[in-house]
Amino acid sequence: KQEVTQIPAALSVPEGENLVLNCSFTDSAIYNLQWFRQDPGKGLTSLLLIQSSQREQTSGRLNASLDKSSGRSTLYIAASQPGDSATYLCAVGGYQGGSEKLVFGKGTKLTVNP
Amino acid sequence: KAGVTQTPRYLIKTRGQQVTLSCSPISGHRSVSWYQQTPGQGLQFLFEYFSETQRNKGNFPGRFSGRQFSNSRSEMNVSTLELGDSALYLCASNFIPGLGTQEQFFGPGTRLTVL
Numbered sequence: 141k142q143e144v145t146q147i148p149a150a151l152s153v154p155e156g157e158n159l160v161l162n163c164s165f166t167d168s169a170i171y172n173l174q175w176f177r178q179d180p181g182k183g184l185t186s187l188l189l190i191q192s193s194q195r196e197q198t199s200g201r202l203n204a205s206l207d208k209s210s211g212r213s214t215l216y217i218a219a220s221q222p223g224d225s226a227t228y229l230c231a232v233g234g235y236q237g238g239s240e241k242l243v244f245g246k247g248t249k250l251t252v253n254p
Numbered sequence: 255k256a257g258v259t260q261t262p263r264y265l266i267k268t269r270g271q272q273v274t275l276s277c278s279p280i281s282g283h284r285s286v287s288w289y290q291q292t293p294g295q296g297l298q299f300l301f302e303y304f305s306e307t308q309r310n311k312g313n314f315p316g317r318f319s320g321r322q323f324s325n326s327r328s329e330m331n332v333s334t335l336e337l338g339d340s341a342l343y344l345c346a347s348n349f350i351p352g353l354g355t356q357e358q359f360f361g362p363g364t365r366l367t368v369l
Binding site: 176181182184185186229231239240241245246247 | 258260287296297298299302309310311342344346356357358359360361362363365
């Protein structure tokens with residue numbers, strides 16, 4: 141059974157700092173890994189999607205890496221801003237137990253202080 | 255292009271009642287999936303529909319059901335509501351099915367409170 145863990149559960153940093161969010165998963169047989177952002181009480185906004193054959197994806201100040209063999213992904217945020225404050229979720233897509241699955245971690249709540 | 259829309263955005267119900275939530279996918283998308291998000295359990299998959307057929311189902315009791323219409327709009331229904339059903343219900347869509355293989359685009363969610 142796929143399990144996704146995100147550490148830390150919460151992170152507080154000063155504005156301008158570079159930071160890394162971590163995501164680990166137990167089953168390396170995945171199709172992709174997706175990072176989302178969720179603002180309080182809102183839906184999910186897709187940030188980056190990494191296919192299993194890729195090692196990383198970049199979008200603006202965001203860079204996500206994937207190491208399937210070790211079951212890890214990181215989301216790097218450069219020059220953090222107060223507007224980056226949100227909960228960041230990673231989700232692993234795969235096929236298990238006869239059906240497709242998208243398994244989410246519980247997220248890292250990021251606070252960027254001005 | 256408009257995003258995924260969900261109605262209503264907020265609902266308050268009492269135990270034992272039933273509720274129907276609606277999701278309209280991005281124009282052209284034919285796959286719709288539903289998720290429940292609670293503080294304790296996080297995001298959990300409910301079911302996925304494509305071309306009016308349920309493709310995948312999560313591990314939820316039969317009180318949770320769904321359907322998809324020919325225009326790809328989807329509804330989910332929860333009968334005999336329990337306090338533990340209080341959650342944010344999220345809908346996601348994609349052009350083609352592939353719960354674990356395709357990028358998912360989420361709506362803003364419906365916040366259900368059961369009293």
